Amino acid sequence: MLNVHEVLxxxxxxxxxxxxALNKVSLELLPNDFVTVIGSNGAGKSTLLNAIAGNxxxxxxxISIEGIPITRLPAHKRADLISRVFQDPxxxxxASMTIEENLIMxxxxxxxxxxxxxxxxxxxxxxxxELEKLGLGLENRLTNxxxxxxxxxxxxxxxxxxxxQKPKLLLLDEHTAALDPKTAEKVLELTCGVTxxxxxxxxxxxxxxxxxxxxxxxxxxxxxxxxxxDIKGIERNNMTISRLLEMxxxxxxxxxxxxxxxxx
Amino acid sequence: xxxxxxxxxxxxxxxxAIMVLGVYLTFRIxxxxxxxxxxxxxxxxxxxxxxIVGGTDPWIATGMAFIAGTLAGLFTGIxxxxxxxxxxxxxxxxxxxxxxxxxxxxxxxxISLLGSRTVFSDFAKLPFMEEYGVLxxxxxxxxxxxxxxxLFLQTELGLALRATGDNELMIRSLGVNTDLMKILGLGxxxxxxxxxxxxxAQKLEFADASMGIGMIIAGLASVIIGEVLVGTSSxxxxxxxxxxxxxxxxxxxxxxxxxxxxxxxxxxxxxxIVIIALVSPTLRKKIASWSAGVSGKEAx
Numbered sequence: 084m085l086n087v088h089e090v091l092x093x094x095x096x097x098x099x100x101x102x103x104a105l106n107k108v109s110l111e112l113l114p115n116d117f118v119t120v121i122g123s124n125g126a127g128k129s130t131l132l133n134a135i136a137g138n139x140x141x142x143x144x145x146i147s148i149e150g151i152p153i154t155r156l157p158a159h160k161r162a163d164l165i166s167r168v169f170q171d172p173x174x175x176x177x178a179s180m181t182i183e184e185n186l187i188m189x190x191x192x193x194x195x196x197x198x199x200x201x202x203x204x205x206x207x208x209x210x211x212x213e214l215e216k217l218g219l220g221l222e223n224r225l226t227n228x229x230x231x232x233x234x235x236x237x238x239x240x241x242x243x244x245x246x247x248q249k250p251k252l253l254l255l256d257e258h259t260a261a262l263d264p265k266t267a268e269k270v271l272e273l274t275c276g277v278t279x280x281x282x283x284x285x286x287x288x289x290x291x292x293x294x295x296x297x298x299x300x301x302x303x304x305x306x307x308x309x310x311x312x313d314i315k316g317i318e319r320n321n322m323t324i325s326r327l328l329e330m331x332x333x334x335x336x337x338x339x340x341x342x343x344x345x346x347x
Numbered sequence: 348x349x350x351x352x353x354x355x356x357x358x359x360x361x362x363x364a365i366m367v368l369g370v371y372l373t374f375r376i377x378x379x380x381x382x383x384x385x386x387x388x389x390x391x392x393x394x395x396x397x398x399i400v401g402g403t404d405p406w407i408a409t410g411m412a413f414i415a416g417t418l419a420g421l422f423t424g425i426x427x428x429x430x431x432x433x434x435x436x437x438x439x440x441x442x443x444x445x446x447x448x449x450x451x452x453x454x455x456x457x458i459s460l461l462g463s464r465t466v467f468s469d470f471a472k473l474p475f476m477e478e479y480g481v482l483x484x485x486x487x488x489x490x491x492x493x494x495x496x497x498l499f500l501q502t503e504l505g506l507a508l509r510a511t512g513d514n515e516l517m518i519r520s521l522g523v524n525t526d527l528m529k530i531l532g533l534g535x536x537x538x539x540x541x542x543x544x545x546x547x548a549q550k551l552e553f554a555d556a557s558m559g560i561g562m563i564i565a566g567l568a569s570v571i572i573g574e575v576l577v578g579t580s581s582x583x584x585x586x587x588x589x590x591x592x593x594x595x596x597x598x599x600x601x602x603x604x605x606x607x608x609x610x611x612x613x614x615x616x617x618x619x620i621v622i623i624a625l626v627s628p629t630l631r632k633k634i635a636s637w638s639a640g641v642s643g644k645e646a647x
Contacts, residue, residue: 136520162522169516177513180506188506193522196503244521 163193175241382438386445391541416541
């Protein structure tokens with residue numbers, strides 16, 4: 084499904100701030116895999132997602148989705164394959180535009196934008212049905228500007244936008260980290276619902292070790308630009324948070340920011 | 348006398364409103380302060396007048412002015428998106444280059460159209476249009492262009508353009524080439540500005556190499572005045588605000604002139620209008636936090 088092969092990315096090459104963000108990282112996802120990604124700050128989790136999404140070009144290595152090589156494609160040309168939800172609830176929606184306008188833009192993800200009226204009755208009906216599933220009452224607020232919504236509502240909307248047109252790969256970059264616990268649970272619940280229902284292949288970064296083990300079918304841990312732990316099946320079922328921390332310390336030879344990992 | 352001035356102000360305001368609609372497209376929709384406007388306004392005037400003097404039909408000349416302006420905007424857009432030059436500098440480069448180009452187009456510093464056919468002289472020949480022809484043609488043009496922009500901004504392409512100004516990262520992740528959107532927006536905007544320039548020159552029957560100086564600030568002032576007075580709750584309302592703002596701006600200028608200020612002081616006044624508008628939100632916040640601080644101390 085997704086194949087990341089020996090991807091190398093160095094930031095600030097040739098300066099004192101040179102940093103190898105992705106150190107020949109390789110990762111393969113099977114169809115319907117829901118992989119949670121953990122790791123300390125600067126481990127390369129977000130960089131990996133950005134590399135897959137095409138926010139920058141990698142120095143070397145290959146990335147492909149369902150055999151389609153995407154390594155050299157700019158971000159906007161990968162959009163028909165990949166959709167994303169960012170950590171910041173503000174960054175997934177256009178605030179000055181209405182809910183239905185945001186939705187129709189997402190509905191046409193990866194397709195051409197033509198010179199014809201964007202929203203018709205058919206689309207509106209579809210949006211109402213989809214918004215109703217969120218259970219936030221947004222179905223009656225189609226023409227409200229998104230700037231009027233709360234962070235949680237905006238993140239739920241972003242999630243709906245990301246899955247309105249089924250993507251080959253869904254990238255979630257700590258998409259609940261900026262929300263209060265109750266809202267975060269709600270958004271996670273929605274995430275699980277939609278990934279199961281649409282059988283999406285998903286890559287989710289989280290700082291919450293509990294979530295990392297409960298959600299999805301596979302967990303990887305990153306450190307210094309490499310995947311240092313990759314567990315699934317029985318091994319994963321038997322894993323506990325404390326053992327996960329232990330393994331991290333053993334594998335990386337350093338201590339993880341445990342307070343944040345446990346309290347998150 | 349008064350009605351004469353009022354009519355003249357109205358006519359001018361409506362012509363400038365076409366320019367301000369262009370400024371609105373870049374400044375508000377794309378969130379891009381495009382300084383090429385100063386050059387492309389004159390470019391429109393220069394193109395139309397020199398073509399008319401050369402014997403071209405004024406309607407075709409006006410269309411050519413739009414195309415010339417569009418090309419200037421495309422150039423700014425390419426400088427910014429393909430060569431990563433900052434928005435301000437891209438605009439300044441185009442504006443400066445256009446100054447020489449405009450002089451080349453005109454062949455001299457100014458052109459008179461006295462006695463030539465213009466779109467307005469043509470229009471005045473229609474029945475009942477002798478007295479109010481300029482007003483009717485300007486109003487009709489503004490309403491038509493405003494309506495087209497309104498409809499365009501509801502299309503798939505228009506939404507992508509708006510989202511480019513609102514949240515570039517997001518719309519790119521939805522598969523839109525934002526570079527292309529910026530180039531398109533800048534082209535369209537400068538086309539409208541040049542179109543307005545050609546109208547103004549044909550009304551004045553005169554084009555001058557320096558007639559575009561300060562146009563961007565006048566445009567911003569008009570956008571801001573309109574937004575404050577009419578509001579921006581929807582796209583339709585924002586477009587209406589822009590048109591009203593342009594007319595009101597001209598009215599303010601006319602009043603200021605009647606009060607005895609020199610025409611040469613206008614740019615100073617216009618700059619002040621924009622400065623006040625830009626400063627007031629920060630100032631209001633500062634005053635609010637200051638008074639909150641005072642009451643907080645009192646509470647202690």
